[in-house]
Amino acid sequence: MSVHSYNALTASPKPICIQVAGPGTVGVMVATQDPGSTSIKPLTPETWDLFEALVERHNGIFGGCWCVKFHPERDDHVTGYDGNRAFKRCLVEEGIAHAALVVRDGEDGEEAIAWAEYGTPAELPDIHHSKQYLAEQDLEPDYRITCIFVDKRFRQKGLVTVALEGALALIAQAGGGVVEGYPHIPGERRLSSSFLYNGTKAVYERAGFDFVRRKGLKNTVMRRSVAPSR
Numbered sequence: 388m389s390v391h392s393y394n395a396l397t398a399s400p401k402p403i404c405i406q407v408a409g410p411g412t413v414g415v416m417v418a419t420q421d422p423g424s425t426s427i428k429p430l431t432p433e434t435w436d437l438f439e440a441l442v443e444r445h446n447g448i449f450g451g452c453w454c455v456k457f458h459p460e461r462d463d464h465v466t467g468y469d470g471n472r473a474f475k476r477c478l479v480e481e482g483i484a485h486a487a488l489v490v491r492d493g494e495d496g497e498e499a500i501a502w503a504e505y506g507t508p509a510e511l512p513d514i515h516h517s518k519q520y521l522a523e524q525d526l527e528p529d530y531r532i533t534c535i536f537v538d539k540r541f542r543q544k545g546l547v548t549v550a551l552e553g554a555l556a557l558i559a560q561a562g563g564g565v566v567e568g569y570p571h572i573p574g575e576r577r578l579s580s581s582f583l584y585n586g587t588k589a590v591y592e593r594a595g596f597d598f599v600r601r602k603g604l605k606n607t608v609m610r611r612s613v614a615p616s617r
Contacts, residue, residue, distance in 0.1 A: 422491050422500055422541045427553035430486035430502070435479055437488055437499035439472070441538060447471065448536060449584070454504055457511040457533040458484065483510050487553030489546055500538040503550035505530055505558060505566075514569060516603040523600060528610065529564025535586045547586045551594050559616035566613050568596060572605045 428434050442448050451468035453475045464474040478484035489501035504511070511533050514520060532554055537546045551568075558566055570586045588598065588607050596609040 420540050422489075422544055422546065425489050425491050425500070425546075425549060427549075427556060428488045428490050428499075429557055430479055430484065430488055432480050434488055434499075435476060437490060437497060438479075438486070438502065439476075441488075441499040441502070441536075442472075445536075445539065454486070454502075454534055454536075457504070457513050459509075459512055485510070485557070487550055487557050489550050489553060500541050501546040501550045502534075502536055503532055503554035504534040505532045505554040507531075516606060520602055520608070525599075526565070528567040530558050530566045530613075532566065532568040532585070534584050536584070547590055548593065551586060551590065555594065555613055556616070559613050562617070563613040563615035566596075566611055567599075568609050569602060569606055570609060572601075572607060 428437070430438050442453055447453055447468050451471055453468075453471035455464070455471050455475050455478075458474075458478060461474075463477065464470065475484060483506070484504075485506045486502045486504045488499040490497050490499050492498075507530060508527055511531055514531070514533060532551065535547050535550050537550070555566065558564065568585065568591050570588050570591045572588050585606075588609065591607075591609045592598070594611070596611045599608040599610050602608050
């Protein structure tokens with residue numbers, strides 16, 4: 388993986404080249420396409436159209452969520468499909484919503500085919516099982532990864548791992564720190580991607596995360612340190 392040095396939280400997007408390598412995604416759909424070579428771009432006003440197209444191809448993601456669930460609520464947030472989209476765009480333009488976009492060259496140009504949402508606890512405070520999490524919390528991380536999503540055309544091709552590694556690379560460019568993720572422990576019954584919204588414990592283990600504790604019935608708290616890359 389080659390990384391271009393810049394501040395991921397403030398600078399214009401520059402790609403990070405990541406090759407898809409092996410399995411590691413979650414979900415129940417069988418991939419129908421090979422994504423080919425991909426790069427990582429940060430979610431910014433300049434890449435909003437890529438993110439927007441991915442979400443719209445999937446009807447707003449999880450019932451029109453637009454990946455606003457984990458952000459703090461504000462008076463200017465109007466709920467619903469269009470309201471969530473406008474709210475998310477506002478957060479991106481204000482520089483307080485971050486994600487690693489996995490981008491490929493499609494037939495009509497570049498398209499985002501996966502993302503990993505990340506941010507500080509102040510940017511993403513509304514995690515699931517928050518009451519239990521706060522009661523058992525031993526430290527506050529510098530960053531947390533709250534959602535990973537893969538285009539349904541390209542699942543089972545390792546893109547959960549690609550998106551996760553992309554988020555870690557952008558965090559490294561922003562100065563690094565302690566990063567938490569909250570992946571799932573799948574049971575015997577296969578679950579849809581709406582339940583596996585943050586990858587699996589095994590994916591995070593391969594990315595160098597350590598298991599800290601359980602959160603809820605089938606969620607976990609996992610953690611690793613990321614060194615700065617600038």
